[in-house]
Amino acid sequence: QMIERFKERTAWHGQTVDANPSGGNKFRGIYNIVLKSIGAARKRHPDVRLDYAIEYGERMQKPGYYFMDSPG
Structure with missing residues (x-):
């Protein structure tokens, strides 16, 4: 669900999730986010x-390692 939402947000800007590296990434040879x-x-x-x-903004309920879907 989070991945699909991320793909949708990226598409709003005419991009795909695997084709939006930063200038520094390109300089160092990383050609996509994947x-x-x-x-x-x-x-x-x-x-x-x-x-x-x-x-984003959801509270952690238990100790552990979390991934938070956040803007930017």
């Missing part, structure tokens, strides 16, 4: 896990 995300995921420590995905 590659950047894969790199970030591979660098994490194996003990780090994602426990919850919550909406």
Whole structure:
């Protein structure tokens, strides 16, 4: 659900989720956001896990690692 909403927001601006890298990313050879995300995921420590995905402004209910869908 969050991924579909992100794709929709990106489309509002005539872009796709995999084709909107920053200038610095392009300079360093990262040509799309997918590659950047894969790199970030591979660098994490194996003990780090994602426990919850919550909406912007939603309160955390329990201890753990969260992803918050937020603007910008």
